[in-house]
């Protein structure tokens with residue numbers, strides 16, 4: 176390597192260090208249909224309006240709601256990066272307001288079965304996200320299946336979406352119980368933040384949080400923080416019918432205002448995470464830790 180090349184490399188390294196690692200946030204729920212994708216997409220929009228560059232990884236295999244909510248049909252998905260030699264920039268799709276997203280496609284379902292070389296390629300490619308994203312939102316599947324657990328266990332910050340329906344509350348508990356029993360789970364490494372969706376008023380949301388948080392801290396030794404409420408709002412459904420997120424279609428709707436408040440609250444807090452788990456590289460390294468890459 177000549178001196179000029181060496182210098183270029185050092186400059187590049189310095190640039191990469193100067194750019195902070197992306198904040199990785201997983202969004203999940205105990206059962207399907209409670210508003211997980213709606214939360215991912217609308218928080219992304221609110222973060223983008225605050226000047227952040229946001230990438231959503233739609234890891235909800237089989238129910239790719241993000242693309243439906245954005246009204247965009249992706250040309251490629253994660254499988255094309257994993258198996259068909261596509262580059263990261265080719266599989267990233269443009270959503271509204273500068274948001275970018277990656278459709279997981281069937282690539283997501285196979286992640287846990289990768290061999291070492293595939294894992295390395297995935298980590299290296301996904302690490303390129305670090306250069307373009309301030310925030311990476313991972314929209315996981317719902318429920319307690321092992322692949323959802325893999326996504327959550329590696330995430331330093333998890334948003335749990337719950338509604339007042341009794342089944343949503345018991346399924347949230349079941350999800351956290353499954354998470355606490357998953358190999359490698361360490362309560363101190365995982366912050367779970369709850370959003371109460373489809374509530375009739377703030378009090379109902381707070382009650383829901385207090386109930387869930389009490390049993391979860393008593394029986395599972397997990398602390399949940401309260402992020403806030405999203406009201407039951409017919410504008411959400413109206414917007415979905417038009418394949419537009421409510422924050423874009425009806426920015427003054429009660430739900431949009433709450434998404435804005437929650438995004439502000441989140442961005443006002445630093446992510447409390449050790450260096451080895453920081454950023455998208457840390458996330459995937461941790462995800463595949465058992466494979467010793």
Ligand SMILES: Nc1ncnc2c1ncn2[C@@H]1O[C@H](COP(=O)(O)OP(=O)(O)OP(=O)(O)O)[C@@H](O)[C@H]1O
Pocket residue numbers: 204206207208209210211212213214235238240317372373374405406407408409411412415430
């Ligand atoms: N606060 C709300 N007010 C009214 N309707 C809502 C609200 N939140 C979600 N919905 C409705 O619930 C439906 C499911 O929402 P969404 O697709 O975001 O859920 P999900 O948890 O991601 O579902 P899935 O498990 O299928 O991925 C949407 O059609 C939406 O209209």
